[in-house]
Amino acid sequence: MRIDATFADLKSKGHMAFMPFVSCGDPDMETTLAIIRVLAARGVDLIEVGFPYSDPIADGPVIQASYARALAAGLHVSDIFEGIASLRNDRLPPLVAMVSYAIIFRSGPEKFLRRARDAGFTGLIVPDLPGDEAGDFATMVQGQNLDLIQLVAPTTPPARVERILRAASGFVYCLSVAGTTGVRDSLQGELKHQLKDLRTKTALPLAVGFGISKPEQVQELRGLADGVIVGSAIVRQLEPLARNEMSRDDVLANIGEFSAQMVAAVHR
Secondary structure: OOHHHHHHHHHHOOOOEEEEEEEOOOOOHHHHHHHHHHHHHOOOOOEEEEOOOOOOOOOOHHHHHHHHHHHHOOOOHHHHHHHHHOOOOOOOOOEEEEOOHHHHHHHOHHHHHHHHHHHOEEEEEOOOOOHHHOHHHHHHHHHOOOEEEEEEOOOOOHHHHHHHHHOOOOOEEEEOOOOOOOOOOOOOHHHHHHHHHHHOOOOOOEEEEOOOOOOHHHHHHOOOOOEEEEOHHHHHHHHHHHOOOOOHHHHHHHHHHHHHHHHHHHOO
16 A cells, blocks of 8 residues: 555544554564564554664664664665565555665665665655755656655754655654654654644645654644654664574564554554
8 A cells, every 4th residue: 555545544544653663684684574574463554664874864872773783794785675575475564765865876766766666665764865955856756656755853944844845755754853763751842833833834644753662652642643653662672682682583572562552552
C-alpha cells in the first residue's frame, strides 16, 4: 500500500500511525529482516529503514552505535537492497528509507532510486539534503513513484517551512525537538504550536519523531499529529544482542511486545 493510502485508511478509522525505525545490519541483515517481519506481524503501519552511515546526521548515540556495529561487520548498500527485496512476498507495510544524500550521491541518484523502488521501498527521508533545496531531487524521486518525506523542526523559520513543504510528499516528518534522536520523557510545548501551524499550511499527514519512546506520549499528540515515529527505543534493544547478553529470539520478542503496545496506543 502507498504511504498516502495508509494514512487515509487510518484516518478513516480515527487511528494514528505507528512507524518504528530499524537500523539495517545490526548485528546482521538476517536479524534486520527478522525484525521487519516481527514488526509487520504486530501490525505497525509503516517502517523506517535506516541505511548505516559513518557520519550520521541528527542521530543520537544509540543509533550511531548501531550504525557503527553494522559498518564494522561489513554491511554494504547492496546488502540492504538485496535483503529488502527478499521480503517481496511478505505482507509488509510501506517501507521508508532513512538515508544520507552522501550515499545516494555515491551510488548515483537515478541508480539509487531505481534500486530503492525495485527493492520495495515506497519513500525516502534524506536528512542531510536541505528540504528547501530538494526541488530537482524531489522531481526525480516522484518520477520513480516514490515519496520524498521532508523534515521540519520547531526552529525552522516560516519562510523555509513553506519551501520545504513544496518539495514534500507522503507525509511531513516533524521533529519533536531541535537536536538529535533519542529517548525523552516529555514533549515540548513548542511542538504543539508547530503542529497546529503546519495544519494550516499542508494537507500532508504529520508524523512526529525524535524522542517518542512510550505509549503514554501518544496521548499528548492525539488530535495534533497523524502518526508517531520511534527509533532509539527500539534500536537500544539490540545492544544486549550485540554484547551476547541476550538471544536473538528474546530480543525479537521484546521488540514485538513494545511494538504491540505502541500499536495499541495509536489505534486506540
